[in-house]
Amino acid sequence: MSRTYSFKQVQILPVTPAVAWQFFSDPANLARITPPDLGFRVISLYHGNHIYPGQLIEYKVSPVAGISFYWMTEITHVKELEYFVDEQRYGPYSLWHHQHHFREVPQGVEMTDIVHYRIPFSFLGDIANSLFVKRRLQHIFEYRRKITETIFQ
Template sequence: MSKVYSLKTVQQIPVSLVEAWDFFSSPANLKEITPSNLGFNIISKHHGMRMYPGQVIEYKVKPILGIPLYWMTEITHVADRQYFVDEQRFGPYSLWHHQHHFKTIDGGVEMTDIVHYKLPLWILGDIANTIMVRRQLQQIFEYRFTAVEQRFGKWPVEQDKRVIFD
């Protein structure tokens, strides 16, 4: 049986909680913080403008050799201006559970992402994680960190762009 992996990122953003929440709770903004080489496109037509519990969002992504994959997530939990959770319903992972947390801090907002994921194909999935998936997820979240800084500005103190894996 393959392992369940987790990762965590924390980023301070020099904006109000309202501004951060308005941006991150809109599915239309996902593409802006996703590396272009993933070929990320929302393909669902009835997903709505703001996240809500039960919302289903469909995507096409090209994570490996430009081969398009179908990915469907459901927004399972939302607490306004606090957190939301997306879970994969169909796609490349056996498990994908992504928590997005927001809290007001002096000078802005602290955003924390916590992801639990599992790959299919048992030991082959674990090997794929070691060889490629873990590194790709790290690059995606590092890209996101930089994209968020470019959109909202840098935090006054240098932040570590670490993606912490467990």
Template sequence: MSKVYSIKTIQKIPISLDAAWDFFSSPDNLQKITPNDLGFKIISKHHGNKMYAGQIIEYKVSPILSIPIYWMTEITHVEDKKYFIDEQRFGPYSLWHHQHHFKEIAGGVEMTDIVHYKLPLWFLGDVANAILVKNQLKKIFDHRFKKVEELFGTM
């Protein structure tokens, strides 16, 4: 059986909690902080402009050899200006649980992302994680970190 893996990133952003929440709780802004080579595109027609519990968002993403993959997430929990959680309903993972936390700090906001994920195919999922997935997810979160710095500055 394959393992459950996790990633945690923390970023301090020199903007108000309101500005951080407005930006990160808008599904349309996700594409702005996602690497272009992933071919990320929101395809859902009725996802709304702000996060809410029960919201379904559909994507196409091309992580390997430009082959498009369908991905559907549900926003399962939202506490205004504190956190929201998205969980994969259909897509490449056996488990995808992504927490987005926001905390006001002196001079800005501390944003914490925590992802728990599991790959299909038992031990082959573990091999795929070691060879490809872990590094690709690190690259995606490193890219997001840099894009957020470009958009809002550094602390």
């Protein structure tokens, strides 16, 4: 079995909690905050406009050499204006658990992402994480940080 990896990113956005929540709880904005080189697109037809527990969202993503993967996540937990959690139900990881936390601070909203993930293929997944998966995820979240700074300036 491969290891479970995790990372955390914290960012301050100069907006109200309601503005941050409205933006990040709308699945249509996922593609907007994902690097274009991933070929990310939401493909589910009936996912709704705002997150809710039990919601399934389907995507296509091309993270490696233009190879397209199907990915389905479920929104498992929601506390409006405070946090939500998405978990992979089908896709490239053997585990994907992504927490999105929002906390009001004097400068606006502190947004924290906490991700736990595991790559399939036992020790080969661990090698893949060391060689490229970890860096790719860091690239995705750094892009999100930069693009949200631009969106909310």
